[in-house]
Every structure is written in structure tokens, then in C-alpha cells.
Amino acid sequence: MQNMEVDQMQRQYLDYIKSLFLEGFLDGQFLQLQQLQDENNPDFVVEVVSLFFEDSERLLNDLTFALDQKGIDFKKVDAHVHQLKGSSSSIGAQRVKNCCIAFRNFCEEQNIDECLSCLQQVKQEYCHVKNKLETLIRLEQQIVAAGGSIPTMEFSF
Amino acid sequence: MALETRFHVLAVDDSLIDRMLIERLLKTSSFNVTTVDSATKALKFLGLVEDELRTFETSVASEIHQDVDVNLIITDYCMPGMTGYDLLRKIKESKSLKNIPVVIMSSENVPSRINRCLEEGAEEFFLKPVQQADVNKLKPHLMKSRNKGDQDQEQEQDQHFHNKRKDMEAISSPNKTRLKCSS
Numbered sequence: 001m002q003n004m005e006v007d008q009m010q011r012q013y014l015d016y017i018k019s020l021f022l023e024g025f026l027d028g029q030f031l032q033l034q035q036l037q038d039e040n041n042p043d044f045v046v047e048v049v050s051l052f053f054e055d056s057e058r059l060l061n062d063l064t065f066a067l068d069q070k071g072i073d074f075k076k077v078d079a080h081v082h083q084l085k086g087s088s089s090s091i092g093a094q095r096v097k098n099c100c101i102a103f104r105n106f107c108e109e110q111n112i113d114e115c116l117s118c119l120q121q122v123k124q125e126y127c128h129v130k131n132k133l134e135t136l137i138r139l140e141q142q143i144v145a146a147g148g149s150i151p152t153m154e155f156s157f
Numbered sequence: 158m159a160l161e162t163r164f165h166v167l168a169v170d171d172s173l174i175d176r177m178l179i180e181r182l183l184k185t186s187s188f189n190v191t192t193v194d195s196a197t198k199a200l201k202f203l204g205l206v207e208d209e210l211r212t213f214e215t216s217v218a219s220e221i222h223q224d225v226d227v228n229l230i231i232t233d234y235c236m237p238g239m240t241g242y243d244l245l246r247k248i249k250e251s252k253s254l255k256n257i258p259v260v261i262m263s264s265e266n267v268p269s270r271i272n273r274c275l276e277e278g279a280e281e282f283f284l285k286p287v288q289q290a291d292v293n294k295l296k297p298h299l300m301k302s303r304n305k306g307d308q309d310q311e312q313e314q315d316q317h318f319h320n321k322r323k324d325m326e327a328i329s330s331p332n333k334t335r336l337k338c339s340s
Contacts, residue, residue: 029286036181044181051174082235086264087174090286 006148013139017153020136025129030092031153049133052091056126059084063119077115078107084122095125164299165189169199169232169244175285179231182292196232196239200247203227203254227257228299234263234270242274249278258298262287
């Protein structure tokens with residue numbers, strides 16, 4: 001029998017994840033990830049999200065380096081952004097993905113100033129979503145530790 | 158009669174996240190899954206290894222062919238080195254592999270790209286991120302291949318039986334000219 005605490009945690013969790021969707025941090029793909037998690041693969045979401053963090057940080061470093069060069073190799077920059085767009089899309093990090101789309105357009109135009117601006121933006125968006133996801137995962141772990149189950153969100157929009 | 162074994166899918170993608178995703182999606186649908194991170198590794202796994210002098214000759218392949226049964230190949234389009242399209246072509250050019258259904262995945266919705274792949278023999282083209290609904294489309298292609306394989310086997314057996322009967326007729330009526338069996 002669940003106690004009041006678990007109930008409260010679950011409500012808090014649902015409110016929080018709903019807000020992430022409403023604010024556009026996450027999209028439906030994140031729900032797909034959650035659906036792929038089950039008793040046999042209980043850490044699937046955490047594993048994929050951790051990979052995303054590692055991948056993104058590496059790519060952002062590579063991008064910073066590439067755009068810092070005297071002679072910028074836009075093909076290389078584009079390749080990095082393409083990868084980041086792919087991984088953010090795969091986990092449902094919508095804002096990061098959208099930043100990457102704009103970023104790629106500027107790569108094509110070889111517009112250095114806009115590219116640098118995009119880099120700042122994508123770094124910011126990445127930081128935001130990283131914090132949000134870490135908070136979300138922490139809430140999940142609290143619920144599980146208290147003996148409750150992670151509620152599934154009704155995706156009605 | 159032997160139980161239907163699980164279908165074995167080979168998934169090719171240079172992105173680790175996407176490999177994890179496709180593996181989970183496929184396993185949820187009860188497929189056996191092998192993932193590799195490049196087209197070259199895929200060809201190696203399938204038994205097509207590059208000869209120094211020739212490139213990916215099937216005659217070389219038949220000697221090195223592993224005892225692996227792959228029922229479907231699903232591959233990313235954009236990969237460094239050999240692309241998914243190149244992989245598709247190599248598979249369709251190979252005598253031993255051309256009947257394996259191939260599915261292409263891509264994060265980019267480019268109609269000319271999609272058409273090229275379908276014309277080259279890809280069964281399906283999935284837009285990334287791949288969904289469960291996409292993976293659900295795979296079973297019919299696999300059942301078709303399996304049935305075709307069974308049909309081919311049946312035809313061979315029928316032919317063999319037919320030949321055997323002719324031989325027996327020839328033996329029981331020695332005056333008749335012995336019928337030549339078709340090879």
C-alpha cells in the first residue's frame with residue numbers, strides 16, 4: 001500500500017515531466033524511450049540519457065575547437081552538428097535538435113558569426129536539458145527508492 | 158517439426174545511441190539482434206571480406222562464409238566511409254546475400270535519396286528516429302523471405318522426386334530407352 005509520500009512524489013514527477021513537454025524541452029521521442037524500458041531493461045532510459053550527455057559534451061568541445069580555427073572547415077563543423085542533431089533527436093531533446101537545424105543552415109552558408117552564435121545557443125540549450133533530465137531522473141529514483149512505481153504520462157497533445 | 162526460430166536482424170549504425178535504440182526496438186519485437194558500427198564490419202559479419210586484389214568478390218566470400226543466418230539487414234544511410242547505400246548495393250550484387258531484405262534508415266527526408274534506395278532494392282526506408290510502428294512493418298518482409306526459401310526448397314525436392322521416379326521406371330522396363338534426368 002502506497003503511502004502519502006510516494007503519492008506526492010508521483011504527482012510531483014508527473015507535473016515536472018508535463019512541464020518539460022509543454023516548454024518544448026522534450027518531445028514524443030522521450031516517451032518512446034520510456035516505453036522501451038521494462039523490468040528486464042530497468043535502466044534503459046538512464047543509459048541512453050547518459051550516453052547522450054557524453055556524446056554531446058564531446059561534440060560541443062569538437063565544435064568549439066573547429067570554430068576556433070583560423071581556417072574553419074565548415075564540412076567538419078557540419079558533420080559534428082549533424083551528429084548532435086541525430087542524437088538529440090533520438091532521445092527527444094527537442095530544443096537542442098532545433099538549434100542544430102538552424103546551425104546546419106548557417107554552416108551551409110559558411111556564416112561564421114551566425115555559427116558562433118548558434119554554438120552558444122546550442123550549448124545553453126544543452127545545459128538546460130541536461131539539468132532538466134537529471135532532475136527528472138532523480139525524481140524517478142526517489143519514487144523507486146520509496147517503493148513506488150514511475151507513473152506513465154498521458155500523452156494527449 | 159522444428160519450432161520456428163527467431164528472426165536474426167543485423168543492425169548497422171555508427172551512432173551508439175541509435176544502435177541502442179534500434180536494438181531495444183527489435184528485441185521488443187522478439188528479434189535476435191546483432192549490431193555493428195560500420196558497413197565494413199557488416200560485410201565482414203556477413204562473410205564478404207575484401208580481397209587485396211579484388212573488392213568483395215563473392216567467390217572469396219563463399220570460402221570464408223560464416224555459419225551465421227541473417228534474415229534482415231537494417232542500416233543507417235549516412236555513415237563515414239561506406240554509406241548504407243553502398244552497403245545495400247554490395248548486398249544486392251552478392252549471389253549469396255542478395256535475397257536478404259534490406260531496410261534503410263535516415264534522419265533526413267530526401268525524396269531522391271529514398272527513391273534511389275528503393276530502386277536499388279531496399280524493402281523499406283525509415284525516417285529517424287525509428288518508431289515501434291516502423292519495426293512492426295518488418296515481420297511481413299521476413300515471412301515473405303522465409304516462405305520463399307521454403308518454396309525454393311520444396312521445388313528442389315519435387316524435382317528430385319520426379320527424377321527418382323523416372324529412374325525407377327527405366328529400371329522396371331529395360332526395353333525402353335533410359336530417360337535422361339534433367340540436371
